[in-house]
Amino acid sequence: MVRVTQVFEARVLSEADWIAASEICQLCRLDLDAVLELAALGVMSSRERAPGEWQVPATALPRLRVVGRLMRDLGINVSGAALAVELLEAQRELEVRLRHLERLVADH
């Protein structure tokens, strides 16, 4: 195997970065209708830069990847996956708070 060492510039994506919906479709393995429906459901925002050229914020990518996996693996529809991902995020947030409180209680 050939080994090549290169150094690349990386860029952190922020709220200000937008990704083409077509690229999101490929990364998250969702079709365009599903991406647009997810935006309509409020899972993430979207904008139409030119007629038919939809974009979504880059920061929504991790969330949309989970949506794609849940839809494929569990056989749930778009609105079900949207609800599931929001509940999973709420659950994780509560778990973080619970761990913090448990630590406080244990220290007392």
Next chain:
Amino acid sequence: MEFRDYYKILGVERSASADQIKIAYRRLARKYHPDVSKEPDAEARFKEMQEAYEVLRDPEKRAAYDQLGSEWKSGQSFHPPPDWGSGFEFSGRPAGGRAGRRQAGATAGAGTHPEEDFSDFFSSLFGGGSPFAGATGRGGGRDHHARIDITLEEAYRGTSRTLELRRPEVKPDGSVELRSHTVRVTVPAGVTEGQLIRLAGQGESATGGGSAGDLYLEVHIHPHRSFTLENRDVTLTFPVAPWEAALGASVTVPTLGGPVEMRIPAGAQSGQKLRLRGRGLPGQAPGDQYVQLKVVLPPADSPEAKGIYEQMRAKLNFDPRASEAR
């Protein structure tokens, strides 16, 4: 190579109907899906289940698998029989490993995800698993996605990681060679949990003159032993003596950027939060550090200490449960 009993993995009889297999898979998938499950071996179990379902949901693959006979047990040493596959027409492993199992809206897509790495057993029977599988044919290379794990201190200071990426590349003579690229990625200070880093052109190589895909790295920050992270804010539980809380005190508090002096106001209570503005993760709008006070009582383990507590009992008109009694 070890034999895999796909029926056992899905917990169904060999005579199970397609519907029974689908229901068994869905039931197990709900339990072991890595995005949902808390089971420690969820990811490995889920991969096994996906592989088993990939075979048993497909009549051709299932019939071929059944031809191996029912005498095999999981874990037994296995080699495909010499006439393996004759009479069957496999479409090979689908790009993405999941074709035909799609929910409306979800597509099979690219096989670039670690969860799709089926076993050698599967590959020996049904092919696939090739790093060259799943070419798009549209010229441009696909984007890839990976996870990068860092500590909270690294998120604060910034860090660098060396990643080894392997990808097939077409040589001028048309042959394909697997090349290993070592990529050093600089993670800037102030990245937060779940944030994405893009390395332009480091995804899949292009075919037919298109541009290479990008590599997206999703940042995961390990839980810290002292600090709790929420967005850019960090919280630290900080022990104080009763007299420090009651009378006020200047104390040295650890922060991600190093120790700082902080004033505890007189009359502070256990659980009270004090804010150190801008001492959380850096960024355009830097996060804050919250210092949550925890009053620690000195032990009454000497006559002198006991005497002080007795004096407090006698001289202080204090009932910690007074508000509860109302």
